[in-house]
Amino acid sequence: MSINTLLNNQNLQTYIDESSVNLSPITMELFEHAKSDEYSHMLSSPNQIQMISLIIKMLNAKQILEVGVFRGFGTLAMAEALSDDGKIYACDINDSFIKPYIKYWEKANVKDKVQLYIAPALETLEKLQKDGIKLDFIYIDADKENYINYYEESLKLLNQGGVIAIDNVLWSGKVADKNHIDSQTETIRKLNSIIHNDSRVDACIIPIGDGVNLLRKR
Numbered sequence: 001m002s003i004n005t006l007l008n009n010q011n012l013q014t015y016i017d018e019s020s021v022n023l024s025p026i027t028m029e030l031f032e033h034a035k036s037d038e039y040s041h042m043l044s045s046p047n048q049i050q051m052i053s054l055i056i057k058m059l060n061a062k063q064i065l066e067v068g069v070f071r072g073f074g075t076l077a078m079a080e081a082l083s084d085d086g087k088i089y090a091c092d093i094n095d096s097f098i099k100p101y102i103k104y105w106e107k108a109n110v111k112d113k114v115q116l117y118i119a120p121a122l123e124t125l126e127k128l129q130k131d132g133i134k135l136d137f138i139y140i141d142a143d144k145e146n147y148i149n150y151y152e153e154s155l156k157l158l159n160q161g162g163v164i165a166i167d168n169v170l171w172s173g174k175v176a177d178k179n180h181i182d183s184q185t186e187t188i189r190k191l192n193s194i195i196h197n198d199s200r201v202d203a204c205i206i207p208i209g210d211g212v213n214l215l216r217k218r
């Protein structure tokens with residue numbers, strides 16, 4: 001079941017997934033379909049989405065955002081974790097990834113909770129700000145080059161006490177290897193450093209999936 005994990009012990013990852021992941025059957029149906037489809041390496045890992053769903057429930061979040069939808073796996077799990085009056089703003093630049101998968105949102109009866117924006121995410125974040133939207137939770141999982149911009153713009157949209165989860169912050173371990181000086185690795189290193197020194201947030205890097213930087217706005 002596990003993909004995109006930093007854990008070297010596959011047996012242990014399987015144990016974690018089997019003992020922890022409790023996503024709905026429709027969400028797992030979407031995941032299994034996407035796992036056998038193209039670009040499956042872009043899927044979030046199930047136990048990471050399990051953690052994110054739990055955080056949404058702990059916060060009793062009403063308004064949330066996902067930056068980077070892909071097949072809508074995380075979107076569906078997050079929509080299910082929201083209360084009936086909750087809303088998830090979901091943005092991606094490419095609608096060909098999600099189009100064949102929207103049927104799972106319909107099957108799970110959550111399509112009305114999802115507002116999908118197909119545009120560069122920075123444009124969508126600007127639009128949400130202009131519309132006066134305030135958010136309780138944001139999941140950032142899109143192009144790494146824009147991660148620092150997404151962080152800054154997301155902070156503006158977030159309520160005090162709101163939470164941001166940023167995916168891929170350990171970047172397959174490359175962030176800790178000085179030999180990797182490509183722009184994506186450098187951007188992620190810089191973002192982790194900004195967050196670590198940012199008096200606006202409390203934060204912690206969690207070694208789940210490809211690494212999640214979890215932070216709360218003070």
Ligand SMILES: C[S@@+](CC[C@H](N)C(=O)[O-])C[C@H]1O[C@@H](n2cnc3c(N)ncnc32)[C@H](O)[C@@H]1O
Nearest residue numbers: 043044068069070074092093120121141142143
């Ligand atoms: C890693 S996938 C997201 C995985 C998804 N969160 C999940 O739960 O499985 C990254 C997505 O970001 C999207 N993306 C890349 N650049 C973008 C941009 N500038 N604006 C919006 N979305 C973008 C890609 O099209 C892709 O679908």
